[in-house]
């Protein structure tokens with residue numbers, strides 16, 4: 001998977017099956033979810049009562065900003081430029097990658113160090129830089145593990161959540177060709193030793209962005225390990241990369257968002273390091289990069305903005321809470337989604353960006369239980385957006401659908417049409433009820449109907465058909481009504 | 486129904502928890518959730534019954 005445009009959709013069923021067969025993975029995911037969710041609830045409860053109004057405020061700031069996105073971005077650009085930050089605009093992954101590559105080449109960079117950034121995964125940056133001969137090293141511990149394993153992040157906040165300590169230990173010994181004690185501290189010290197050298201070698205440091213501040217032309221990036229401070233202070237050049245939606249109007253807005261993002265994502269009261277950048281090194285200072293660049297990536301975001309129902313997707317602050325609460329993510333993990341952004345947010349963000357028909361499996365990979373909507377700190381109605389995407393996929397030209405989705409749509413559409421008709425009139429509802437009872441009576445006793453109705457067989461593989469017994473609810477209700485009178 | 490593997494795995498976890506609670510029955514007002522849980526409970530030979538809320542009420546009904 002080189003960028004968000006390469007969705008591995010053809011193998012979705014297979015990937016789900018192998019994820020579900022992986023007992024170790026599912027155990028690890030369940031434990032991780034439980035741990036982070038209990039930390040999250042504690043952190044949220046600690047500011048009792050206030051959380052709901054904070055969510056509403058955060059939502060409304062984000063929604064307002066999206067409505068004024070053009071002005072806010074221009075404001076950011078002019079203020080950032082005044083601060084000495086060079087602002088670049090990129091329409092798609094290709095142009096973003098070549099912009100970054102050119103900045104690196106102009107700086108004669110041979111070695112690049114990165115701190116954690118999902119947007120660089122989205123545009124497939126590492127592969128492009130490596131293809132032009134540069135060394136690229138991820139400095140976030142989880143990202144580094146994923147990088148040396150030749151994998152991709154399976155979670156937007158905890159990239160290596162799918163790996164156990166044991167498997168990381170084996171990976172370290174194999175990669176570094178030496179024996180290492182298998183406790184977490186020794187392993188971290190080894191990583192630190194390797195990464196320190198990479199920091200010192202690096203000519204360019206690349207980071208993502210959490211918030212662009214329009215009023216001051218500065219930007220904030222969060223981290224827990226201190227690696228990002230080294231990424232941005234040791235190399236000569238700092239390149240930051242951000243999706244267009246990352247902007248906030250005022251510096252004071254950070255007060256709210258910083259109290260929410262740590263609590264939502266990891267259950268921390270605040271994230272350990274909050275780094276605010278306001279331009280390159282200025283003359284008397286001895287530290288800091290000589291050049292600072294900001295690459296603003298569109299990649300389908302302005303189209304999403306144009307759709308009233310999907311616009312809220314851009315409110316996302318990438319906290320990861322929706323992945324942590326999701327029962328589907330819990331069973332299959334991040335990789336099975338086959339998309340750079342996994343989990344609920346990935347299922348609403350990836351399809352419009354990568355193309356609905358490239359990623360048509362994602363909107364269906366949800367039970368619509370709504371847990372993601374309930375935890376989302378900016379109140380994105382994820383199930384509503386999923387339904388909107390499903391509606392477009394189902395209503396669209398059949399040729400555009402992949403075979404699996406097409407079959408599903410063709411089977412379900414007539415069924416739901418009949419259902420809707422039945423639900424519209426009491427008489428039809430009664431007649432339909434009669435037939436359903438007959439069918440359930442047969443289906444609960446034998447499997448003969450399965451041969452004529454293939455979806456029934458699939459459905460039955462996980463369920464049981466109840467046998468109708470006694471009088472119907474409607475009749476009994478009527479009888480009671482007569483007695484009461 | 487689109488991905489029975491996922492919903493099956495989700496239900497299995499739930500059924501394990503229900504079983505561990507030592508209850509007599511699991512009650513729901515959603516018939517599709519209930520049918521799925523019932524299927525998994527039966528498959529694991531659990532003694533826990535599954536009831537729709539209307540069935541629970543009917544059981545208490547002195548006139549039935």
Ligand code: SF4
Nearest residue numbers: 316317319320322376
């Ligand atoms: S959609 Fe909401 S919960 Fe999910 S990552 Fe974005 S902000 Fe967090």
